[in-house]
Amino acid sequence: MTAAENYLRDYHDRKPDAMSVLIESGRVTGDGRTSYQVLADRVAPARNVLDLGCGDGALLAVFARNGAEKLAGMDLSEGQLALARKRPELAGADLRHGRAQELPFADAAFEAVVSHMAFMLMDDPETVAAEVARVLVPRGTFAIVVGGPDSTGATRVFLELARPLFREVPEERRATYTKERRTSERSGIDEVLAPAGFAPVSWEPYEIDLTASPETVWTLCCESFYSTDTLDEDQRTRLRSAFLAETERLRTADGRLPAGLSVNLAKTRLLT
Numbered sequence: 148m149t150a151a152e153n154y155l156r157d158y159h160d161r162k163p164d165a166m167s168v169l170i171e172s173g174r175v176t177g178d179g180r181t182s183y184q185v186l187a188d189r190v191a192p193a194r195n196v197l198d199l200g201c202g203d204g205a206l207l208a209v210f211a212r213n214g215a216e217k218l219a220g221m222d223l224s225e226g227q228l229a230l231a232r233k234r235p236e237l238a239g240a241d242l243r244h245g246r247a248q249e250l251p252f253a254d255a256a257f258e259a260v261v262s263h264m265a266f267m268l269m270d271d272p273e274t275v276a277a278e279v280a281r282v283l284v285p286r287g288t289f290a291i292v293v294g295g296p297d298s299t300g301a302t303r304v305f306l307e308l309a310r311p312l313f314r315e316v317p318e319e320r321r322a323t324y325t326k327e328r329r330t331s332e333r334s335g336i337d338e339v340l341a342p343a344g345f346a347p348v349s350w351e352p353y354e355i356d357l358t359a360s361p362e363t364v365w366t367l368c369c370e371s372f373y374s375t376d377t378l379d380e381d382q383r384t385r386l387r388s389a390f391l392a393e394t395e396r397l398r399t400a401d402g403r404l405p406a407g408l409s410v411n412l413a414k415t416r417l418l419t
């Protein structure tokens with residue numbers, strides 16, 4: 148495993164349900180579904196689906212509830228997979244521990260491969276793309292949700308206040324994960340996927356609305372960015388005070404705090 152993969156595995160082993168709690172707390176703005184539901188609906192009616200970086204199985208559980216027949220997932224974090232294995236909907240799912248760069252599945256085994264907020268973190272994405280192409284049926288679907296550059300409302304304020312603190316963290320304690328244009332922007336994703344035989348992606352930006360009480364938004368913001376975990380207690384206390392003071396002006400009449408994360412859904416097919 149690479150240094151970034153070790154970092155992600157350790158982080159998610161320590162916080163195995165943090166991502167699904169964050170995503171299930173939000174609703175796509177103007178839509179009412181969670182981001183997991185939007186992604187699952189985009190690949191319907193695929194009945195045979197692999198989730199790369201499946202985490203605690205929240206997305207696979209949506210596929211199971213939608214009637215998918217054969218489900219598989221792969222993740223670096225055993226802690227998250229242990230939670231996925233406890234989900235009754237995933238009793239028959241094939242959940243594997245390992246790297247998306249080395250898929251232990253047969254050629255042409257899946258109608259669709261999906262990945263929610265994980266492809267953008269993967270090292271060596273060309274190898275992942277080639278593996279996805281190998282395990283897909285001809286003209287099979289690859290659909291991913293990746294993080295966008297913008298955040299809105301209190302999430303934006305959180306990042307503005309947090310970034311200088313992230314820079315104070317000594318090098319050896321910083322969050323070590325990969326995030327680059329080739330796996331988070333449309334043109335970069337096309338560059339990575341084309342050599343593996345995929346058509347250019349369709350691209351759908353949307354916002355995950357996390358509006359809630361100020362305390363809840365604070366917690367969700369902390370879980371949204373890996374680097375928050377690297378702050379020491381004093382930095383975290385300073386950030387929390389500044390965040391609650393700075394966002395007071397944003398509160399709605401009923402005391403809630405508007406907040407959101409921007410994401411993009413990219414979808415493509417194998418050309419043959």
Ligand SMILES: C[S@@+](CC[C@H](N)C(=O)[O-])C[C@H]1O[C@@H](n2cnc3c(N)ncnc32)[C@H](O)[C@@H]1O
Nearest residue numbers: 166167200201202222223224246247263264265
């Ligand atoms: C931000 S979490 C998203 C988890 C889940 N997809 C969700 O949205 O709830 C990113 C996940 O990708 C996994 N991951 C990152 N790189 C991976 C790789 N190369 N192979 C398999 N899993 C990977 C991490 O272990 C982590 O569970």
